[in-house]
Amino acid sequence: MKILVVMTAKATLHLLDGELHPSGFWAEEFVVPYQIFREHGYDVDVATVGGASPTVDRTSIDPEFLQWVRPQGSENRDAENAAEYVRVVDDAAQLKQPLRIEALTEASLADYDGLYISGGHGAIGDLPKSDELAQLLRWWLASEKPLATVCHGHTSMLALRDGEGHWPFEGYRMTAFSHSEELVTNMAGRLPLILEVELTRLGARYEKAELIWDSHVVVDRNLTTGQNPYSSRALAETFIKQLAA
Template sequence: MKILVVMTAKATLHLLDGELHPSGFWAEEFVVPYQLFRAAGHTVDVATIGGQAPTVDQTSIDPNFLKWVRPEGSADDDAANAAEYVRVIGSTSQLRSPIALETLGEKDVAGYDGIYVSGGHGAIGDLPKSDELAQLLRWAIAQDKKIATVCHGHTSLLALRDGEGRWPFEGYRMTAFSHSEELVTNMAGRLPLILEVELTRLGARYEKAEKIWDSHVVVDRNLTTGQNPYSSKALAETFLAQLGA
């Protein structure tokens, strides 16, 4: 099977107060699914808008920060996880020369079994603004492809509309980075959008884990969604099961 991984190319996020906040993609949300997809024997391509090399959010590879984005009391070894993220990111040549989304056509999309959109706050800055990404996802929907997104990767879905102007995922059960999780970040009150609010406004049946930062994955038809970075493993495993169904 062949999977397309879509990532943000933004290295900063423009906040409401004018600050250009250092950002990018979230390491766990790329590394964990990427490794699981490869371990399952699948071919994986990486694409960004403009083919620009993505920038990792430095806090996502900081072992002193990772304890704040996982459930309290989990058995994770933050230092080992951070080291593994750095190793994989440094050894993955596709991150240095990703495919430009603009070069992918309808026939190219047909060659993929599934599309996975990775997250990170940087995604807010470019994924919902790309006409080319919206077209790519419209082709994927029309071709009945499996789609998975995690955390802020859901911003890629916001601009989609069908021929009648409706959001194609209206009425779908889904999860995404929650408002309660946004409120404990250092960008609280300054973000251009809150995914839980936006998805609900568009008609999603939003749900989340009972415990903040806990893993939560939802499948509804061909869409698989994960709530937060800690959902990356379960999301990837669920997506692989969907692809094999």
């Protein structure tokens, strides 16, 4: 049993004011699903654009920062979680030599039971711009196997079109990082795109948690989506159930 994890390889994000903002993948969105997948007996491969080793967003392993990306009143395990994220990121061999998305074929995808797209603001910089990733997703959708994505991993879906120019996820219920959450980041008003706006424009039936930063997961057909970093555990556990079904 195998799961392919697609991740951003961008270490910076080009903002609208010209700043190259330090970025990368969000640790919780990789570490928590990665551990859950392995606990359930799945082998995990990682793939990036160009096969570049992904860079962890430093704020996602800063215990002082993590309090701002979980719902108010939730349990404070920030120091413990940050230490665990660092340990797993350092130990995961898949992050040091990821597969090249460009080298994956429809035949090679047949080896995988599930496809999970991890997030982080860095994803805005490379995932929606990769023609090869778009083709990989077309092949995956044709296979009708389970697909999961969290937070900004959804940017990988933005450029996807079918043979008639339609967005394949039009009409799907889904969640993703919300506009409300973007507005409280230090990049508010400077991001190249707002994911909630883009998904809604393309025809998604967008929904989100009532409380900012709270966990929210949506399943529609073969697609499982998570709203934010705090959704990573529920997303992975739901995805495992989808794979078993």
